Amino acid sequence: MTITFIGHGYVGLVTAAVFADLGNTVWVVGHTKEKIESLKKGIAPFYEPGLGELIQRNIKAERLVFTLDYEAAVGPSEIVFICVGTPSAADGQADLTSVFEAAKSIGKALVGYKVIVTKSTVPPGTNKKVSAIIEKEKPEGASFASASVPEFLREGSAIADTLHPDRVVIGTSSDRAEELLLQLHKPIDGKTVLCNVETAELIKYASNALLSTKISFANAIAFLSERVGADAEKVLDGVGLDKRIGRSFLSPGVGFGGSCFPKDVKALIAIAKEYGYDFHLLKAVDEINKQARKHLVEKIIHHFRGNMKGKKIAVLGLAFKPDTDDMREAPSIGIIEELVRCGATVVAFDPVAMKNAQKILPKSVVFAKDSYGAAEEADAVVVITEWNEFRQLDLVRLAKSLRSRVLFDGRNIYEPTAVKNLGFVYYGVGRM
């Protein structure tokens, strides 16, 4: 099949590369000349394990083509996927400017019959607006059906997630579009959910909102565990063993970040409001998430008896999660800003996100070449992102570099007793 992806971010580029690798001819349309030129050379604009190789292989096989030209891409394609960003607007609603711009350009370039699919996360009702724009822009004789196929990939494991998703959701009222989309997704395993467009649109928000709820619930249990003297990890082990509940995403820590959960929780609150429903539960999820970051900073300040002036803090992990260089809404940003504001010096290390972090973090932050370098002469170590390489750090070596052995484990990746036995003062989340 010949297909087009509008947008070459985490979703557009990964999905395009995977479908090209499955034998399709895939066009990727961008709107920045510089990025398209670099993609043509096989350079991915962000870090995602295995992606560079996949792109290069499929460019070479002439199955993956990058362009700025909508007509060149849309013309030969049977299906066009809109994969542009839908960030939070100031009021929490999804900003659909890029989606509507893409729809306009697709409409102008339409010839023959196409299936236009929205893959970006958009509020229920957006596909109808997209269809109206295309209808208005398209030349006479051209026709289309619209569909919603929301994306569930996770950054850091995006290629495997695209090939082996838990489910493929196809929302459309057109039999022809459904048939074409089922045919395209044949090599992709995972259960198929067929539904109307609004259902598909809402499935995506409901999924991200529930995952965020699990994280905030775990953090609320952690806050309580600290007060009652319980071990939150053990509490959640006990809870998660119940098959109706499960343990995944019941992870106490510094809260969720990234380009999806925070914005999708806010957007679902705004969608509910628009339809006259006050989504109290999600407001609390958002609030607890903010508290989780604050809680760690308060612990650090409390340890230093309120005096952060001249304290050197080693921060390990900056990306919003491991295996990505994505800094969008990363908990590290607020935590570091607050430490700096209180007078601390921050020396940070992240395996891949330092280049992106440099553009966002306060100018005074110093970047180290590894964890041990960051810890040199530091008064405390703070782990914010649970990169694998931090799990098995040589803590004896780390301890030798430190001025004082204090470890704030913002992701509960260490065994408290083992760390304390090395002479560290250990602070986890929801455990002593």
Ligand SMILES: NC(=O)c1ccc[n+]([C@@H]2O[C@H](COP(=O)([O-])OP(=O)(O)OC[C@H]3O[C@@H](n4cnc5c(N)ncnc54)[C@H](O)[C@@H]3O)[C@@H](O)[C@H]2O)c1
């Ligand atoms: N990142 C994730 O893990 C993830 C997972 C599932 C769903 N989503 C959703 O998918 C959508 C895209 O997310 P992302 O992380 O890939 O975003 P991104 O910010 O990484 O990429 C967006 C892309 O759209 C391009 N773009 C914007 N306007 C354009 C236009 N008019 N024409 C052509 N290209 C245009 C940008 O240049 C960029 O390449 C969002 O709605 C997001 O919520 C993201």
